[in-house]
Amino acid sequence: MHWLTRISIANRWLTFLIVAMIIGGSIFAVLQLKMELIPDIEFPMTTVMTIYPGASPEEVMEQVTVPVEGAISGMGGLREIVSTSVENMSFVYAEFEYGTNMKKVNAAIEDRLRAVSFPMGVPSVVPQTGEENPAVYPLNMSIMPLVVLSLSGDKPPNEISAIAAEKVVPELEKVEGVFSVSLEGGEEKVLVVPDAAEMNARGIPMSQLVAAISSGQYSSLEEISNADVNGTTQVGDVADIGIGPAPGTAITRTNGQNSVGIMVMKSPEANTVTVANAVVDKAAEIQATLQENGDDVQLVAVLDQSDFIERSIRELTREAVVGGALAVLVILLFLMTIRGSLVVAISIPLSILVGFLVMWAWGITINILTLSGMAIAVGRIVDDSIVVLEVIYRRLRQGQGFREAAIGGAREVAVPITSATLATIAIFLPLAFVSGIVGELFVPFALTITFALLASLVVSLMVVPPLSGMLVPKKLRGEPVDSWYQRLYTPALKWALAHRFLTVAIAAVLFFGGWALVPMIGTSFMPSMTEKIVMVDIETPLGTDPETTSHVAAQVEEVIGSQTDSKVDLYYTTVGTSSSFIGGFTAMLGGSGSNQATIEILLDADANLEEESQRLRDAVSSLDADAKITVSPMESMLGEMDPSTIRLHVLGSDYDNAVKPAAEELVAELQDVKGLGEVEADIAVTVRKPSPTIHFLPDGMDQTQLEQEMYVMMAGVGTGVELDSRELYVTGVMQTASNQAQLEDLRLFGGLPVPVRLGYFASVDIVEQPTHISRIDEQRSATVTADVTEKDVGAVTRDVQEKIDAFSAEGVEIEVGGVAEEMEKTFRDMGMAIIIAIVIAFAIVVASFRSIISPLIIMVSLPLASIGALLGLLVSGHPIGASALMGMLMLVGIVLTNAIVLVALVEQLRGKGMSTYDALVEAGRTRLRPILMTALTTMIALVPLAIGLGEGVLLAAELAAVVIGGLFSSTLLTLLVVPVLYSLTARFRRAAPARSD
Structure with missing residues (x-):
């Protein structure tokens, strides 16, 4: 050349x-050039979410999850199918080989799902969102919020939510590059909680109660209580009425105050840093406008992806410039x-x-x-x-x-x-x-x-x-001396x-x-890449209502807020989870329910993450609460791409007699492995739930209407009527029944002119149901997980492998995943x-x-x-x-x-x-x-x-x-x-x- x-x-x-x-x-x-955290990568992963209202985890698995798995299995490049069946919902996660054309794969999955015959109770469209059901969600970075804002204040949650919906969301949606803006928390409803015993004593079907409430207009809770049901009974005679969080929504607080989370998503082709900065700037403008209008609320950023990106790029640029300067200095010393x-x-x-x-x-x-x-x-x-x-x-x-x-x-x-x-x-x-x-x-x-x-x-x-x-x-002068x-x-x-x-x-x-x-x-x-964020995970006993879990979270918030000389900048609390895809997918991966809460604590830039984590851990340990409270630094910014967790999948056909006991035994075996944190297994616990079995249909009863009424009796329903911007919501009457007799004594119409006792044509057993059913590659599974706390991850994984090699259990096989598999x-x-x-x-x-x-x-x-x-x-x-x-x-x-x-x-x-x-x-x-x-x-x-x-x-x-x-x-x-x-x-x-x- x-x-x-x-x-x-x-x-x-x-x-x-x-x-x-x-x-x-x-x-x-x-x-x-666009600025992002990591390169644009097409992750070969997709999730199918299906809503099946009123169905138990077993019904969801048998009638929805298994058919969806069957539709996906056999596709070219498929590596693994992981599914979770919970009450009312099915999640099927499919991972393919890298390099797979995921656009074609997702289109093929949608075509195959159209050929699947689902039960009548599975709607083709989700009523609340209008989305297709089942829905296919490609897994990529754009499904995660670019910026999460918090609108908080000393106001009722519904008022904050109304301000967010009317004055914040429309302005944020105008920012170039913003794809969507959604709200989390703050949604309150007027909850009408039927009393099964009183409903049975008066012979009132739930559908009649719902119809009575839906036909009125109300200006107070008292008016709702006095509303007539059948001429002799008022709503207050058979139900308790109050204000509370909407079922299936999260409770959110910021620095202990009621708040609404505002999640901003960007368009896939947009520049992360540019859009995030524009959103934060717009939020500052909105805050100023809100203050001018007398709205006593605070709009702050809880999560901003651009912060970490800009800081990382700034650090790398600085090191490169310094390195270049040093290189030039070396050249100068040699050439003189x-x-x-x-x-x-x-x-x-x-x-x-x-x-x-x-x-x-x-x-x-x-x-x-x-x-x-x-x-x-x-x-x-x-x-x-x-x-x-x-x-x-x-x-x-x-x-x-x-x-x-x-x-x-x-x-x-x-x-x-x-x-x-x-x-x-x-x-x-x-x-x-x-x-x-x-x-x-x-x-x-x-x-x-x-x-x-x-x-x-x-x-x-x-x-x-x-x-x-x-x-x-x-x-130049002649040859220099050596x-x-x-x-x-x-x-x-x-x-x-x-x-x-x-x-x-x-x-x-x-x-x-x-x-x-x-x-x-x-x-x-890979090296861990963490933000200056401490996570507090709270888990109350299974079945705990959101209000009780929220009370425990408030106790933790009080401890956080009372710390002197702390480096805490802001803390954001979420109780429960939303029914959105992100919320549901989080639940699938072991995320939150009504008995779970998380507190995200943002630290000052100069804070020592480990020291602050330990300080908060010590402070929280003194709490006397019926809950498991874990304090730890936030997981890696790269999430599943930067794993520090060992995952052992216990697979088999017999869950109760083989998979579950093997997983429990494996947890015990791994307790003494040096370098492992807390060892846990996602073993499904059981809860007592009513399980109706229909023996025959009375003459003239319509099966579709029967299924709709049964769903309302179990899950509840919104009435479409509002009081002070809060919808009236009637909760499921079966939730208040205390025994089998009360359940079978419930009335319903099912298309007939007069109500009929449920026990006349069906039996209702109170059975132990698992909270979730997990499967991997179409086999029942339980996953044992543990964080690796040592720097030498390889040595820890070798010790774990030795335990697995020596482990013996009939009817199961153990697959190693997580960091061990990736390494x-x-x-x-x-x-x-x-x-x-x-x-x-x-x-x-x-x-x-x-x-x-x-x-x-x-x-x-x-x-x-x-x-x-x-x-x-x-x-x-x-x-x-x-x-x-x-x-x-x-x-x-x-x-x-x-x-x-x-x-x-x-x-x-x-x-x-x-x-x-x-x-x-x-x-x-x-x-x-x-x-x-x-x-x-x-x-x-x-x-x-x-x-x-x-x-x-x-x-x-x-x-x-x-x-x-x-x-x-x-x-x-x-x-x-x-x-x-x-x-x-x-x-x-x-x-x-x-x-x-």
């Missing part, structure tokens, strides 16, 4: 004009000339800007992975420019004119730097073989580095030579060449000693990728040198790099994880550069007639400075990343530690071991042909 140098020098000003145009285009591209250093320094922003331009053209976003790639590339992108500049300097000192020095120097180094850069880039090709989330995350990372390195290669051959012509003196490092290195090299076998033996001992460090380093999957898959795939990368790099070097022996010697630098890579992880305290393995993969390309440029010069000198020994000594002395410069600039540029303390830097930190350590050991040993091995194999090679400059 030295022709680029010839053209650029001949057309210097045209070259600079092209560069200026590229810079302008790149700046435009940077301003247009500001002009020459400026030439190389210019190549850094220029290469990065071109990289961003290509990212924009490819539709790649700015995120913590791509920006980490750019930060990692900062040290490497100066390598080619250093080599080109150094050879120009050397030739100028030899008395050559600038044009001759530039073109001749480019011809000398073009092949080695091109092959080295291509080898560095080519090692990313095997990422195509890395499956799962790791492959999806690191492909944009690899592309970003690829774009930057290709840009740096072109810049080194096209921009550095003409720029040198402007900034570097046209004449530098101090050359005076140290040359005798060391001669000693190594005189003691070749001892040198090789020392290198071998260091290699095996490095790998002996692995047990001390430990293994993990095994990632280590296997990345190991294969590294092997393939080595083969690819070897092929490129063979093609460049047109021989086998020299490339084999060059490849020796790879095992030498592993010594420092492992030592770097040990010193930095990072385990071997996905990021570290990515660093190992990168090292395959990076460390070859030094060996390639060294051996290439040896071949050239031998081609000119030098002996092997003299060629090795001269090449080592000549290439020492550029090798040290490129290695040190790369290592020093990565130091800020390696020691970075911010959350956004964590993914790049262990990768940087690997590259720094690996490059350190490979550079020192390559300068000695590669010449020794070249000398040992000299007898097997012919003299290299001479190459003209």
